Amino acid sequence: MASLEDLKQRIKDMPISSVIGMYIPVSRKGTKHMAVCPFHDDNDPSMHVDDNRGSFMCFVDNTGGDAITFVQKYKNLEFLEALKDIADKLSLNFDDFIQKKNKDPKLELAQKILAKSSLLYRKIATDKTPKEFAEFIKNRKLSVETAKTFQLGYAPGTNLITGYLSSIKDEGERERTLKLAQEIHLIRESNRDDQGHFDTFRDRVMFPIWDQYGHVAGFGGRQVFDYQKGKYINSQESFVFRKKQILYGMHLAKTSIRQRDAVILCEGYMDCIALHHHGFTNAVAVMGVAMSEGSLKVLKALTSNFYLALDGDDAGMKAMERLNTLALENGIVPKLVDLSPTKDPDDFLQSQGKLAFQSRIDEARAFIDVLIETRLPEKIPEVTDRKLELLQQFFAVVAPLGMDLAATERLTNLAKRIGLTSDSSQVVKTYEEYLSNRGKHRPIPISEPTPAPPVATESAPAVIKPRAKLARVEQFLLQELILCPELLSRPEIGELLDFVRSDEVQTYVSRLRDLVYEVDESEFARVVLEMTSSEEFSLELKEIAGAAIFKYRPHSPDGKILEKMFKDLRIKAQEEDLKEKREEVKRLQRQAVTHEDSERLLHELAALDRRLQTLKKRS
Numbered sequence: 001m002a003s004l005e006d007l008k009q010r011i012k013d014m015p016i017s018s019v020i021g022m023y024i025p026v027s028r029k030g031t032k033h034m035a036v037c038p039f040h041d042d043n044d045p046s047m048h049v050d051d052n053r054g055s056f057m058c059f060v061d062n063t064g065g066d067a068i069t070f071v072q073k074y075k076n077l078e079f080l081e082a083l084k085d086i087a088d089k090l091s092l093n094f095d096d097f098i099q100k101k102n103k104d105p106k107l108e109l110a111q112k113i114l115a116k117s118s119l120l121y122r123k124i125a126t127d128k129t130p131k132e133f134a135e136f137i138k139n140r141k142l143s144v145e146t147a148k149t150f151q152l153g154y155a156p157g158t159n160l161i162t163g164y165l166s167s168i169k170d171e172g173e174r175e176r177t178l179k180l181a182q183e184i185h186l187i188r189e190s191n192r193d194d195q196g197h198f199d200t201f202r203d204r205v206m207f208p209i210w211d212q213y214g215h216v217a218g219f220g221g222r223q224v225f226d227y228q229k230g231k232y233i234n235s236q237e238s239f240v241f242r243k244k245q246i247l248y249g250m251h252l253a254k255t256s257i258r259q260r261d262a263v264i265l266c267e268g269y270m271d272c273i274a275l276h277h278h279g280f281t282n283a284v285a286v287m288g289v290a291m292s293e294g295s296l297k298v299l300k301a302l303t304s305n306f307y308l309a310l311d312g313d314d315a316g317m318k319a320m321e322r323l324n325t326l327a328l329e330n331g332i333v334p335k336l337v338d339l340s341p342t343k344d345p346d347d348f349l350q351s352q353g354k355l356a357f358q359s360r361i362d363e364a365r366a367f368i369d370v371l372i373e374t375r376l377p378e379k380i381p382e383v384t385d386r387k388l389e390l391l392q393q394f395f396a397v398v399a400p401l402g403m404d405l406a407a408t409e410r411l412t413n414l415a416k417r418i419g420l421t422s423d424s425s426q427v428v429k430t431y432e433e434y435l436s437n438r439g440k441h442r443p444i445p446i447s448e449p450t451p452a453p454p455v456a457t458e459s460a461p462a463v464i465k466p467r468a469k470l471a472r473v474e475q476f477l478l479q480e481l482i483l484c485p486e487l488l489s490r491p492e493i494g495e496l497l498d499f500v501r502s503d504e505v506q507t508y509v510s511r512l513r514d515l516v517y518e519v520d521e522s523e524f525a526r527v528v529l530e531m532t533s534s535e536e537f538s539l540e541l542k543e544i545a546g547a548a549i550f551k552y553r554p555h556s557p558d559g560k561i562l563e564k565m566f567k568d569l570r571i572k573a574q575e576e577d578l579k580e581k582r583e584e585v586k587r588l589q590r591q592a593v594t595h596e597d598s599e600r601l602l603h604e605l606a607a608l609d610r611r612l613q614t615l616k617k618r619s
Helices: 004-013 016-021 067-075 079-089 105-128 131-139 144-149 160-166 171-183 250-260 269-277 293-300 314-329 345-352 354-362 367-375 384-393 395-401 405-418 424-441 472-483 485-489 493-497 503-518 524-532 539-551 559-591 595-618
Strands: 027-029 032-035 047-050 055-058 063-065 153-155 187-189 197-199 204-210 216-223 232-234 263-267 283-286 306-308
Touching: 004 067, 004 079, 016 047, 016 055, 016 067, 055 539, 063 067, 063 539, 067 079, 067 539, 105 153, 105 160, 105 171, 105 204, 105 216, 131 204, 144 269, 160 171, 160 187, 160 197, 171 187, 171 197, 250 283, 263 269, 263 314, 269 283, 269 345, 293 314, 306 314, 314 367, 314 395, 345 354, 367 395, 367 405, 384 395, 384 405, 384 424, 395 405, 395 424, 405 424, 472 485, 472 503, 472 539, 472 559, 485 493, 485 503, 485 559, 493 503, 493 559, 503 524, 503 539, 524 539, 559 595
Parallel strands: 263 283, 263 306
Antiparallel strands: 027 032, 032 047, 047 055, 055 063, 153 204, 187 197, 204 216, 216 232
């Protein structure tokens, strides 16, 4: 059976100019291929494409890599998504290369029933176009294309699904299917002897609800007659439909979320559909008023910029507070989209338009700051004890951030705004004590059952955990160690690796060290490029490593030259590390609110400058 390694090999066996040429024009100049680089404003071709090396390189961007890395970067895709995209271009069935785990037969049958039901609802809507469905689309000002994208359908008053399932010829299969359809609440058992089952959804506009992989997990049905109970009804909880684990529209939005580096969280199908209809295709809707930590981590793998646009009523605000707390606990500071004077994104877009909505996104403030503003009394107490009590009330607001700078900076600024004269360190110490006591008394949360790791499928690449951006010194060391791998065999290499904080870079360098002893230098570039083309490494690392691999030329420096190179590299690494620290301190100094904090940070800057000067004298 074919595997992903087989697909990677087929891509590798092709000239890289042919693969890149499927995406951008590549021209031959003598023995080389050149292209206009799509990663910067380029008029004169500056991207080198080398078929012999199987890699590309842009010396302006200092970025390079193999064909898969190019597609990842060009189309902003994850590793498996890039493989699938290339396979599609080559008219290969990506599914043939996926080694699927055995799926639970019960789950597989449920998904088939739900998928077929969605098709039936959609067929009724498009072929028969019931008046009620047409009026709904018209009143909501939805385009035919939007209705198609979200597969909006219609459940007639007859028992459409029950009738279809009851027509299955094999008695055993028919009974199993009806029983399972009842278990997932798609049909119900009738109390009447002459009618075995009836449809749960009748005379309703139907919204398929997908999981993050694009499988139909349930439905939402919207009333079309006034006498019907419940404006919207959803599928009930079941083994296949778990509200908290579902983000409506996620399978449609994930590419846009990654490309725009932001996600808009809303409430309900219509808000999500309206946002997509108006071009905000990075929107997803929470189901109900809660979201699981697993769902948040799926989003976090795509972006760290969250915009909350749930309903502005009390229930919506409480739901956003819960989302805000969950996000803060996971290192994300969400922003609040002000939807006033309307209640929700759909109403806002209908009345104000998409340009106004974009302005609200641009002006969005951190939700935690909005909370602080709304809870801060207009009249600040004059008595010191009351001021202290007031400050301590806000400890709970920032507590999900722990001792993060985003929490302590807000508290120290708030203390001065309230009129307390304590220095910043005292405020931080008191807050730290609060966190310590809070931890002792907090109940142990009952965690949700951990779902099985997702299996990559054609429509569902495995989720890749987000990685922190590589530090400048780590980028520098990666390049230099690839260009001169002999440095890795020196006993003092640990001194350089002390600058590496990223687990990913440590793993990569460890494998490089193994290759130095195992691979002939003439094969080094090819083998390292092959090692780099792995799902486990981030695109950023692949670009940096790919650029260095393209520049690599075999050479054998003697001991004295290596010693000099190592010394220079160590000084340069220290310099890059200090420069990065200096930039961070300078950023904090510019944001300092008090003269005291500004002075302290200026002293730190001066100390770093002195260390940099000392290093320059040594070099």
